[in-house]
Amino acid sequence: MIAIATSPYSLTLLGGGIVSILAAGTLWNLLRKKEISKVKRDIANHLLLPNEARVVNTLSNNSFELTQSAIAKKTGLTKVQVFRAVKSLEAKGLVSKHPFGLTNKIILSKEFREERG
Numbered sequence: 110m111i112a113i114a115t116s117p118y119s120l121t122l123l124g125g126g127i128v129s130i131l132a133a134g135t136l137w138n139l140l141r142k143k144e145i146s147k148v149k150r151d152i153a154n155h156l157l158l159p160n161e162a163r164v165v166n167t168l169s170n171n172s173f174e175l176t177q178s179a180i181a182k183k184t185g186l187t188k189v190q191v192f193r194a195v196k197s198l199e200a201k202g203l204v205s206k207h208p209f210g211l212t213n214k215i216i217l218s219k220e221f222r223e224e225r226g
Contacts, residue, residue, distance in 0.1 A: 146220050153203060153221060160186055160194040165203060168217040177206075177213045 157165065163184045168175060171183070181191045195215055198204040203221050206213045 150221050153201070158194070158197070160184075160190050161198055161203075164191065164194045164198060164215075165217065165221070168204070168215065169222070173217040173222050175215055176209055177215055180215060 154162065154165070163186065164180055167180055167183050171179075175183070177191055177195060178188070180186070180195075181188050184191065186194070195204060195206060195213075199206055203218055205216050205218065207216065208214075
């Protein structure tokens with residue numbers, strides 16, 4: 110009985126089983142994270158004001174980051190409207206704002222980035 114339990118074949122099967130279980134757990138975890146991220150994006154999109162949605166969509170279509178002045182040009186919103194939308198989005202945790210010369214660079218949070226391709 111001990112010879113069977115310690116044979117190379119039995120140990121290979123045991124090792125393969127353990128690796129398979131770990132791989133399945135990792136895959137399940139990755140899929141779950143993507144699913145949770147999608148639900149968060151969907152909920153956030155339904156709760157956004159129109160100007161906020163325009164800013165988020167513009168960021169999504171432009172490598173997830175733009176300067177505040179570029180957002181104003183691309184959306185057709187005034188600088189004040191963009192400022193208010195960004196301030197609100199920042200409070201909601203959807204974007205982060207970083208000084209960039211005389212303007213700010215606005216970056217969409219990673220968990221709200223939609224996977225493309």
